[in-house]
Amino acid sequence: MKKIKDIFNLKDIFNLNVRQEYTIAAYVFCMPFIIGFLLFFLVPFIQAVYFSLSSLELVSEGFILHYEGFRNYAYIFFVHPNFITMFFDTVRQMLVDLPLILAFSFFTAIILNQKFRGQSMARVIFFLPVIMAAGIVLRMEEMDYMTQAVRQGQQAEYIFSGAALRNLFLQARMPDEFIEFVLDSVERIPQIIRSSGIQIIVFLAGLQSIPRSIYEAAEVEGATPWENFWMITFPMLSPLILTNIVYTVVDSFTAADNELVQLIRSTAFGGAGFGVSMAMSMLYFISILIILGVVFKLLSGWVFYHE
Secondary structure, three states, rough: OOOOOHHHOOHOOOOOOOOHHHHHHHHHHHHEEEEEOHHHHHHHHHHHHHHOOEEEEEEEOOEEEEEEHHHHHHHHHOOOOOOHHHHHHHHHHHHHOOOOHHHHHHHHHHHHOOOOOOOHHHHHHHHHHHHHHHHHHHHHHHHHHHHHHHHHHHHOOOOOOHHHHHHHHHOOOOOOHHHHHHHHHHHHHHHHHHHHHHHHHHHHHHHOOOHHHHHHHHOOOOHHHHHHHHHHHHHHHHHHHHHHHHHHHHHHHHHHOOOOHHHHHHHHHHHOHHHHHHHHHHHHHHHHHHHHHHHHHHHOOOOOOOO
């Protein structure tokens, strides 16, 4: 009697090569998302596109849509005072945070992958920022006026404060661009840590999936730990680096404390209207797709896939 795995072996039934078999497996794993998108998101997305081309009028029976064409988009580009500026500020902040988050999460994952006492507790501690960055916790923190007052009252100059670091770099005659980057990075250390939890887990899983036999073979050939890192660890983790880049970009653009997201929300309920807000959402969505497409184009050829 044939085993079940032999009966459903697509490779033998359809005479598939390895790449075709992997492609089918990829579509099977993506199928839940595809089905969910078609059932729950496709119709609302089409409605959002139509809303962005209309103005909404509230009536006793509900609402009435008045088709406006691209007038909402023209309002965003030529009339609205803040959207374009805040969009470029959001992109700039993402470009600053992206290398910091990747470097911190990669370095932390390497440390947590080592064997030491209290390893499990250390992993839990580094994952706590993910919970603390959740929407409901973030909203509670924003409503904590006492915490905000304490933060605003902390004006003392410490050794790692902005003024002290600026004076140190100025005395060292560092370039102004480098000084601004470092100061902005230091000020955002708590945000960087809070945004690195998922990336740490992804890198940690990747490190643990690298076969030990590869390192043993390299050690037999006389490779140093430095060479092992750049010739084995880094290439083997390159697909996960791309994954974390995509996740970080999306997470940065859709975070609950993103000022541009808050602007879009406030525009719908207290600004230029629901139609303009949906037009902003469509422009934001298209911009994110373009940025992700550029990322894939630039990095896809560099990624190493181990087969």
